[in-house]
Amino acid sequence: MQDYNYVWANCFEITLELSCCKYPPASELQKEWENNRESLLAFIEKVHIGVKGFVKDAVTGVGLDNATIVVAGIAHNITAGK
Numbered sequence: 001m002q003d004y005n006y007v008w009a010n011c012f013e014i015t016l017e018l019s020c021c022k023y024p025p026a027s028e029l030q031k032e033w034e035n036n037r038e039s040l041l042a043f044i045e046k047v048h049i050g051v052k053g054f055v056k057d058a059v060t061g062v063g064l065d066n067a068t069i070v071v072a073g074i075a076h077n078i079t080a081g082k
Contacts, residue, residue, distance in 0.1 A: 006076075016040075055080040 005011040018036045021028075055067040067080040 002013040069078040
């Protein structure tokens with residue numbers, strides 16, 4: 001699903017695996033949080049790095065639906081929504 005959403009929905013999903021144990025016992029959850037807290041918070045702080053905003057006509061200022069955004073050196077174009 002992650003690949004599909006990245007290519008077709010302009011949505012970048014991730015999966016974080018914090019332990020090799022798929023179902024850790026409840027008694028170990030606090031330890032897992034403590035082991036990964038700083039890394040998770042640092043990741044959350046970086047989430048909004050990049051370009052964001054509205055695509056508008058340069059003359060009229062009207063929003064443009066389905067505009068293709070191309071960045072040199074990046075092989076994945078983005079299509080603006082409504």
